[in-house]
Amino acid sequence: MISAVQRSLDSIREKVVCGERLSSKESESLWDDSVDLHELGELANLVRERKNGDAGYYNINTHLNPTNVCVYRCSFCAFRADLRDDRGYWMTDEQILQRGQEAVDAGSTEMHIVGGLHHQKKYDAYLNIIQILHETYPSLHLKAWTPVEINWFCHLTKRSIKDILSEMKSAGLGSLPGGGAEIFHPEVRSKICEHKADTKEWFEIHRIAHSLGLRSNATMLYGSLENAYHRTDHLIRLRDLQDETGGFQTFIPLAFHPDNTRLSHIPKPSAAMSLRTMAISRLVLDNFDHMKAYWIMLGLGTAQTALAYGADDIDGTVRHELIYHDAGAETPEILTVDKIKNLIREAGREPIERDTLYRRVDRNGHLWESGEAIVTA
Ligand code: SF4
Numbered sequence: 122m123i124s125a126v127q128r129s130l131d132s133i134r135e136k137v138v139c140g141e142r143l144s145s146k147e148s149e150s151l152w153d154d155s156v157d158l159h160e161l162g163e164l165a166n167l168v169r170e171r172k173n174g175d176a177g178y179y180n181i182n183t184h185l186n187p188t189n190v191c192v193y194r195c196s197f198c199a200f201r202a203d204l205r206d207d208r209g210y211w212m213t214d215e216q217i218l219q220r221g222q223e224a225v226d227a228g229s230t231e232m233h234i235v236g237g238l239h240h241q242k243k244y245d246a247y248l249n250i251i252q253i254l255h256e257t258y259p260s261l262h263l264k265a266w267t268p269v270e271i272n273w274f275c276h277l278t279k280r281s282i283k284d285i286l287s288e289m290k291s292a293g294l295g296s297l298p299g300g301g302a303e304i305f306h307p308e309v310r311s312k313i314c315e316h317k318a319d320t321k322e323w324f325e326i327h328r329i330a331h332s333l334g335l336r337s338n339a340t341m342l343y344g345s346l347e348n349a350y351h352r353t354d355h356l357i358r359l360r361d362l363q364d365e366t367g368g369f370q371t372f373i374p375l376a377f378h379p380d381n382t383r384l385s386h387i388p389k390p391s392a393a394m395s396l397r398t399m400a401i402s403r404l405v406l407d408n409f410d411h412m413k414a415y416w417i418m419l420g421l422g423t424a425q426t427a428l429a430y431g432a433d434d435i436d437g438t439v440r441h442e443l444i445y446h447d448a449g450a451e452t453p454e455i456l457t458v459d460k461i462k463n464l465i466r467e468a469g470r471e472p473i474e475r476d477t478l479y480r481r482v483d484r485n486g487h488l489w490e491s492g493e494a495i496v497t498a
Contacts, residue, residue: 126156130157133404140171145354148357151401152352162400162430162431165430168403168407169431169433173411175470175471176433177468177471177472178433178434178473178474178479179461181227182439183231184232184440184441188237190239192273196382202237217253224258227438228458229440231262232262235265235270238273244278247266247270250265251265252293259293262478265295266298268322268323271285296336297338298337298338299369299373300340301318301323301340302340304343305351305354320358327339336370338373340375341355341402342377343374344377356405360405360407360408360409372412374395375415375418376390395423396423399414402431410479411433412432414427414432416435425464428468437461438457439456
């Protein structure tokens with residue numbers, strides 16, 4: 122006899138094959154353990170190959186966390202420090218420019234900039250980071266500030282989101298990263314990060330960024346206090362905004378790392394959970410072009426496997442990652458380009474270097490014949 126779960130999966134399969142959208146109820150049903158993970162992966166792979174063929178995207182990037190001092194105390198965060206904590210730091214202009222030089226010397230096309238909300242630093246100090254980096258290294262795409270930071274800048278200055286984003290854009294901001302999303306549903310958000318930018322504010326900042334021509338990414342922190350209902354709600358909210366603006370580029374599911382956090386009693390999500398999350402995200406977010414398997418959090422093996430479970434991007438070489446290593450990530454802090462390419466090839470995909478906006482990067486002076494935009498690095 123065919124079970125209800127199998128019947129529902131059969132009808133979901135038909136919809137996916139026909140390119141039809143999954144309902145919220147159907148999406149939630151996919152989190153049930155009785156839904157075969159490999160079947161899910163097969164379906165997600167169908168969508169992944171339809172959208173991106175065999176491409177396995179990566180970029181050459183560098184991280185910059187200007188400060189770890191933070192006024193907030195999110196329960197999942199191992200990175201933050203108190204104002205008078207010995208671990209607390211604020212990077213000087215000289216250190217920031219040195220990082221920029223290191224990025225350019227390593228061939229980075231992108232600098233990913235996020236950090237804490239320092240009790241004593243004014244908005245101008247954050248604006249200055251974008252200004253000096255952009256003036257000195259104009260070729261670096263600055264992907265900076267989550268809505269949590271933008272919201273903090275609005276609070277500090279009493280200015281509007283549009284004003285702050287416009288000024289940052291004029292100073293050299295290239296796009297917004299996807300962080301600060303965590304879990305949108307208030308039942309969870311109120312427990313893991315109750316004080317920082319709320320769900321409404323997170324969406325409003327992305328909406329305004331998109332209207333100003335700034336692309337952005339989106340994330341979901343899974344494996345802490347949420348359940349299938351909350352994860353589904355999170356994905357559907359993102360899908361709705363993407364329908365409205367089309368400004369998101371990629372979705373990045375982020376696995377919770379418990380070490381040194383106030384949720385250290387919760388085990389970190391298994392590889393199977395990570396693959397299930399990637400596959401379901403690919404199936405639900407039918408209007409997102411890209412899914413990223415962030416190897417820093419997933420581990421190299423799971424990230425590689427995720428390339429067959431919906432992901433088409435493995436993130437970058439990443440130098441100077443601090444946030445997830447403070448929370449116990451055991452991955453290296455940097456991968457060489459050869460290592461990344463090998464990981465992608467071993468997974469049966471074609472490694473393609475991209476810039477932040479998913480334009481192919483050409484390092485040999487050859488033009489791509491596909492007619493896509495070209496960046497010569
Ligand atoms: S997650 Fe961000 S906002 Fe929350 S405590 Fe950590 S650094 Fe601060």
